[in-house]
Amino acid sequence: MAEISMTQSSERNRERRPRRRSELGLAAWIIIIAGTALAIYLIAVPLLMLLFTAFRGPSDFLPFEPGAGWTLGNLIDVYTSSVLYTRIIPDTLIFAGGSVTLSFTVGFTLAWLIERTDLPARDTWFTLILFPMLVPSIVLAIAWIFLMGPQAGWLNVALEQVFGVKGVVNVFSMGGLILCQSLATIPFTYLLLSSALRTMNPSLEEASGASGASSLTTFRKVTVPVLLPGLLAPLILVTLVTLEQYELPSVIGVPAQINVFSYRILYELNPADGLPNYGGAAAVALPFLLMGILLLALYNLAVRRADKFVTVTGKAYRQRRLELGRWKVPSMLFLSAYVLLAGILPALVLVWTAFFGFAPPSLASLSSFSAEPFQRLFASREFWLAIRNTFFVAAASAAIITMLGGLVAWVVMRLKFPGRTLLDFFSFMSIGIPSVIAGLAIMLLYLTLPVGIYGTVWILVIAYSYRLAISTRLAKAGLLQMHKELEEASSASGATWISTQWRVVLPLMRPALFSSFVLLFIVGVREFTLPLILHSPDNVVLSVLLWRLYQNGDTIGAAALGSLIVLLVIPIVILARRALSRSS
Structure with missing residues (x-):
């Protein structure tokens, strides 16, 4: 008996020991090391190139080009410029602060109404709220210009006809930019907040109600204080997403003479006169990047702090929905106004403009019906090339990120080594790197490396593939639900590591993993900033083609292409939702 007990104890101790190199095998270690190195390369090497370029000059030289040398001139030129302190920083702070405040306020209100009240048709509202998040921001930007333009925008024309006032709404202003950015960000904010509100234990609210407090008092004194620690993390993440935006500040902000950090980087690469200033662009990007990393560190801290205030336990509880009563109709009107302005009207204005021209709807304008903009698109080789490139780059990058993210998650969760926490944070750091900085860093790297992929679709695949955060987080969640004894049992039966992973x-x-692929595929389809920085005649995608049509004054052609992009997105989302429901 003593021998059996000692054997069992030895087996238990062996199970508790971390995996050794010999237990995994050479092939497994080659895959693990190669995959981890590739994941680090996709994030770290372009950023190191960006840092390197900031200290190289003259400004019109590539960092490794003969004649380039070390210099502080780029930093001096950028950070001694009065424009930085009088325009760029104030505009960026006002834009980000206003957008985050409005989107977070509206997003929280929408999440609370749908998740915590007896609002009718909650599933339908959920779908309608998320729709703008699935459409490229450049499409929404052009639609909102058609809708809220100061002279001929639909809303201004309607207000003039009804009330006799002109130019009430002006999208080309700081207020207009903040409104449009908020409308674009609200679905993301809502998605972050809805899960927290959905899983909150209602016992504290019930106790407040039983003591005689009204619903408003309960919300103010119980719901918000309990959720406050958990709200900080989404707030930081929304701030990160807003700071990295380029599409709306470029399309709406530039005509309004609003100059933010993200646009300034692109301006240094495409100045009104002269050659691209690579060193200056890198110098502008450095504090922007540091700000993103700092916010990301605060996010991680906020997530850990929020865990101490968890109100949902393993015990079953019944979700309590507050009765809206007389507030039901105002709540429905509030949701309808948001959905109308954020999704329905932009889609309608695009379709109408594509078929009937820019003039607002009227009986007279019906005679101007024409499908010629669509015919021009269908006859264009560039249009079909853009469709092919868009779906190929989105699918290839989503597959690469999903595989690498799954591997990194397994390494972090299953292996014991000193740097695994750092690897975990490093993989998540990609969410704190703005697209405009990632695009700049990748452009500088592959202009320098003699690999011959710059200007092809493969540079876009590599550029899109730096976003490991989504894949690693979803893969870690999946691994948490799967006990490692299943892998150990497979290994004990003689299976190799590769066979265990596969079977x-x-x-x-x-x-x-499929959820990760679908989400990343949608992100790839709607991407604009990365392909704009790295575009060439051979790797044009739909969002860049739309931007070029709009910039060249072909607003009707841009509306037609925007309508087609919306039509392409809808079936993708429907099919993805069905596939996800079958696989889960």
């Missing part, structure tokens, strides 16, 4: 881990991880 045990991947089938069980399929829902999480």
Whole structure:
């Protein structure tokens, strides 16, 4: 008995020991090291190139080009310029502060109404709220210009006809930019907040109600204080997303003479006169990048702090929905106004402009019906090339990120080594790197490296593939639900590590990995900033083609292409939702 007990104890101790190199095998270690190195390369090497370029000059030289040398001139030129302190920083702070405040306020209100009240048709509202998040921001930007332009925008024309006032709404202003950016960000904010509100234990609210407090008092004194620690993390993440925006500040902000950090980087690469200033662009990007990393560190701290205030336990509880009563109609009107302005009207104005021209709807304008803009698009080789490139780059990058993210998640969760926490944070750091900085860093790197992929679709695949955060987080969630004893049992039966991953881990991880692929595919389809920085005649995508049509004054052609992009997005989302429901 003593021998059996000692054997069992030895087996238990062996199970608790971390995996050793010999247990995984050479092939496994080659895959793990190569995959981890590739993940680090996709994030770290372009950023190191960006840092390197900031200290190289003259300004019109590439960092490794003969004649370039070390210099502080780029930093001196950028940070001694009065424009930085009188225009760029104030505009950026006002834009980000106003957008985050408005989007967070509206997003929280929408999430609270749908998740915590007896609002009718909650599933329908959920879908309608998320729709703008699936459409490229450049499409929404052009639609909002058609809708809220100061002279001939639909809303201004309607207000003039009804009330006799002109130019009430002006999209080309700081207020207009903040409104449009908020409308674009609200779905993301809502998605972050809805899960927290949905899983909050209502016992504290019920106790408040039982003591005689009104619903408003309960919300103000109980709901908000309990949720406050958990609200900080989404607030930081929304701030990160807003700071990295380029599309709306470029399309709406530049005509309004609003100059933010993200646009300034592109201006240094495409100045009104002269050659691209690579060193200056890198110098502008450095504090922007540091700000993103700092916010990301605060986000991680906020997430850990929020765990101490968890109100949902393993015990079953019944979700309590507050009765809206007389507030039901105002709530429905509030949701309708948001959905109308954020999704329905932009889609309608695009379709109408594509078929009937820019003039607002009227009986007289019906005679101007024409499908010629669509015919021009269908006859264009560039249009079909853009469709092919868009879907190929989105699918290829989503597959690469999903595989690498799954591997990094497994390494962090299953292996014990000193740097795994750093690797985990490093993989998540990609969410704190703005697209405009990632695009600049990748452009500088592959202009220098003699690999011959710059200007092809492969540079876009690599550029899109730096976003490991989504994949690693979803893969970690899947691994948390799968006990490692399943892998150990497979290994004990003689299976190699590769066989165990293929036959045990991947089938069980399929829902999480497929979710990652779908989300990243949608992100790739709607991407604009990265392909704009890296575009060439051979790697044009739909969002860049739309931007070029609009910039060249072909507003009707841009509206037609925007309508087609919306039509392309809708079936993708429907099919993805059905596939996800079957795989889960």
